[in-house]
Amino acid sequence: MEFKKKELANGLCLIGEINKSAKSAAVGFFVKTGSRDETEQINGVSHYLEHMLFKGTEKLSALEVNKAFDRTGAQFNACTSEENTVFYAAVLPEYLVEVTKLWIELMRPALRNEDFNIEKSVIKEEIAMYKDLPSFDVMDRCRRLHFDGHPCGNSVLGSEKSVGNLTAEQMRDYFARRYAPNNMVLACAGNFDWDQICSVVEVPCGRWQQQVATRKLEDCGGSKKKERIEKSNLAREHICLMSAGVSAQDPRRFAASLLGIIVGDDVGSRFFWELVDKALAEAAAMQSVAMDGTGTFYSYIRCGSENVCKVLDTVRNIFDSLSKDGITEDELRKAKNKILSALVIKNELPMGRLVDLGSNWIYLEQYRTVEDDISAVKAVTIDDIHSLIEQFNPGDFTQLSIGPAG
Amino acid sequence: MAESFDKHVLNNGMVLLGEPMEAVESVAFGFMLPAGAALLPEGCCGAGSVIADWIFRGAGDKSSRQLGDALDGLGLVRGCSVGSSHIGIGVALEAGNLAEALELYADIILRPSLQEDQFELARQLAIDGVHSLDDDPRQKVMLKLREQFYPSPLGRSTVGEVAELEALMVETTRRIIKNNFNLSQTIFTVAGKYDFDAICGQMEKLFSRTKPAPGGAAVSVRDKAGKYTHIDDDSAQVHIALMTETVKPTDEDYYNARVAVSVLSGGMSARLFTEVREKRGLCYAIGARYHGLKEAAGIMCYAGTMPQKGQETLDVIIGEFNRLAEGISEEEIARAEVRLKSALILQSESSSSRAGAIGADYYMLGRVRSLDEIKNKIEQTTVDSVLGFLRNNKFKDFTVVTIGPKKVTVK
Structure with missing residues (x-):
């Protein structure tokens, strides 16, 4: 593995980790923008804009873009979160240059009115689709309740109303402010030629104008409010719990991930043995989500209406015992083994490696090898976890449930 | 390889x-x-x-x-x-x-x-x-x-x-x-x-301590169920699923079928995505894929759309299935082939994918196919071979299921 880095005069950072033994290569633009960078009036614009990038440039129509990707056999897509918009592709090594050139072109889209109008229907369909997925809907609503006015509570998709009212002009303005070279990173991983990638990036990307792209960064302790929403067509109770956690810049993020595994991994965690194994809940998971300058622990639990009280009592007992008695060495050892094998397996694929490479640069401006992360996980002690529990008290949470009329 | x-x-x-x-x-x-x-x-x-x-x-x-x-x-x-x-x-x-x-x-x-x-x-x-x-x-x-x-x-x-x-x-x-x-x-x-x-x-x-035992009896199959099923639900979208018969993995036309499905729905330039989502904005989620069992196989398709657009969505999808046999360009076949080959190699980097794939091959075919063999078979397909296959195996019946507040009419 060899790490390479280059920064253009306009602030665009190009990074790469070369693995000549890989059979593929992956490339991605990581743009530091998402729903937390939106105002209420333009809520949903980051995600909508992500769609619009595929609609082409002054020279390329949408169909030509799609054909160009498919000619390379790329497995490609994009995703938008509260704070990042990522455009990525995994290809055979011989196609990496072609697909990188294509992404570079698309980073300066035409944003045509007619495409904007057609895509609005697609976005509205996506909003409707997620309304039919209560496991997603409950998290979205709980995030808003927890962050309570903090921009991290903004919905990624936006609402039918905010998207409906959005204009192409507003999107162009947002694009000009946020898709600045100094607000994005281009990352490559796997089997590729660094000099060749640099040569295709430098000229076209060097023309992009630098902008002042800032972000409101403040931590959020969470509202700790409790709400329940009834929906007559639901069969199960969907419960989301959210509490304050560590940020992506915080060295304690590895300890936080381990705590998430100990409390709420799919199998073998405290949630698993107390809720799922005993058939009180059908699904119960907790994880640490580290964000820019803030973070959360969030849990998702699904159960029958008849079990809700018992489930919530059990959850309270789990968190009480966590605060009172802490965790055991054995729990920590198992959680480390789980995280370490998942880390190794994920990073064997260039696409998996790309995600960590890009994220570490976005949040830390730092290159971290897989071994760095492995050592950081191994170094976490039981005392680290205990002080995390003491400081963040994950039992003091915001709670939102969606379920059938009771 | x-x-x-x-x-x-x-x-x-x-x-x-x-x-x-x-x-x-x-x-x-x-x-x-x-x-x-x-x-x-x-x-x-x-x-x-x-x-x-x-x-x-x-x-x-x-x-x-x-x-x-x-x-x-x-x-x-x-x-x-x-x-x-x-x-x-x-x-x-x-x-x-x-x-x-x-x-x-x-x-x-x-x-x-x-x-x-x-x-x-x-x-x-x-x-x-x-x-x-x-x-x-x-x-x-x-x-x-x-x-x-x-x-x-x-x-x-x-x-x-x-x-x-x-x-x-x-x-x-x-x-x-x-x-x-x-x-x-x-x-x-x-x-x-x-x-x-x-x-x-x-x-x-x-x-190996357990003794050899006879295999279970082969599955005996009965008739198919209904052609159209609707489940009423007060959901935001109508969820449309449809499936039509095609050749099994053991059939000599298997790779022609896979390439045909890829032309229909293998990528963002494929026909369903282009016609249903890009041109008409009917759906966010739309896709078709090959689904094969040892005994039978089909092409299955899913689309989710708001209730008032359900009928148009279904009609456009079925229209695209039927339009395939009318003609496919060289360029479409080339894109379908490169997508299938790339997917194959990208998946081959994952130990879990390979462990799953060799088992599925052995069960379906009685042997494991090398990546080279699959790659060659994909490369051997042509416009003529895919069209020939489609014309000899016209999509006849579509089994349709919908969940949502509004039914569709299956013609």
Whole structure:
């Protein structure tokens, strides 16, 4: 593995980790923008804009873009979160240059009115689709309740109303402010030629104008409010719990991930043995989500209406015992083994490696090898976890449930 | 792409297959146990889900908790799923822990505790799983589609039926495990970093004590269910699923069928995405894929759209299926081929994908195809071969299922 880095005069950072033994290569633009960078009036614009990038440039129509990707056999897509918009592709090594050139072109889209109008229907369909997925809907609503006015509570998709009212002009303005070279990173991983990638990036990307792209960064302790929403067509109770956690810049993020595994991994965690194994809940998971300058622990639990009280009592007992008695060495050892094998397996694929490479640069401006992360996980002690529990008290949470009329 | 495969057959007929991979530190293994939904006795729909949970609730000399702790202690990334033909156990891990993991799985498969109190919990979770489908219309519509499309019992729900789960008895379920966990019909696969001689030695010790047993009777199929099924739901979208018959993986036209599906829905420039989403904005989620069992196969398609656009969406989709045989360009075939080949190679970097793929090949074809063979077969398809196939195998009937507030008309 060899790490390479280059920064253009306009602030665009190009990074790469070369693995000549890989059979593929992956490339991605990581743009530091998402729903937390939106105002209420333009809520949903980051995600909508992500769609619009595929609609082409002054020279390329949408169909030509799609054909160009498919000619390379790329497995490609994009995703938008509260704070990042990522455009990525995994290809055979011989196609990496072609697909990188294509992404570079698309980073300066035409944003045509007619495409904007057609895509609005697609976005509205996506909003409707997620309304039919209560496991997603409950998290979205709980995030808003927890962050309570903090921009991290903004919905990624936006609402039918905010998207409906959005204009192409507003999107162009947002694009000009946020898709600045100094607000994005281009990352490559796997089997590729660094000099060749640099040569295709430098000229076209060097023309992009630098902008002042800032972000409101403040931590959020969470509202700790409790709400329940009834929906007559639901069969199960969907419960989301959210509490304050560590940020992506915080060295304690590895300890936080381990705590998430100990409390709420799919199998073998405290949630698993107390809720799922005993058939009180059908699904119960907790994880640490580290964000820019803030973070959360969030849990998702699904159960029958008849079990809700018992489930919530059990959850309270789990968190009480966590605060009172802490965790055991054995729990920590198992959680480390789980995280370490998942880390190794994920990073064997260039696409998996790309995600960590890009994220570490976005949040830390730092290159971290897989071994760095492995050592950081191994170094976490039981005392680290205990002080995390003491400081963040994950039992003091915001709670939102969606379920059938009771 | 020089590859080699390992194969060894135990005395009792259990097949061990391996694919060594350079440049990985992980290993993945899997067991394909002939206990899929279609192989279960009548009236036991959902028993597979119960079994896939129950066998992990204690095995060998370990209690449920001890077993769970032992599996977690090895850092296994593990899953167990129920398909039409098999219960599939899949595990990925760091290569150094393989031998210890296999010891635990031998207990799970050969010596599960199967205690009565644990059965009740496993059954309750299986019932909950069926109820939860009501809150996931997309998954539900696809399960219902398979049920309606495949001749019974091939499409039987892999999740289960509440009434049958409620009636399921401990003894019946124990008997299913005894009869269906038949090692003579079980396929074990491993891919990644491993020593095949060491695995064979260990597997001989662990698994060859049971005697060969005759295979279960072939599935006898009955008629298909209805052509159109609608489930009323007050959902935001109408969820449309449809499926039409095509050739099986053993057919000589299999690769023509795969390329045809790729032209229809293999990428963002493929026809369904272009016509349904890009030009008309009818859907966010739209896609078709090949779905093959040993006994029958089809092309399945899903689309979710707001109720007032349901009919137009269905009509455009069926129009695109039928338009395929009218003509395909060289460029479309070239894109379809490169997409299929790339997907193949990208998946080949993952030990879990390879362990799954070699097992599926062996079950379907009786042998493992090399990546080169698949690549060559894809490259041999042409506009003429794909069109010839489509014209000789016209899409006749479409099985359609919808969930939502509004029905569609199936012409």
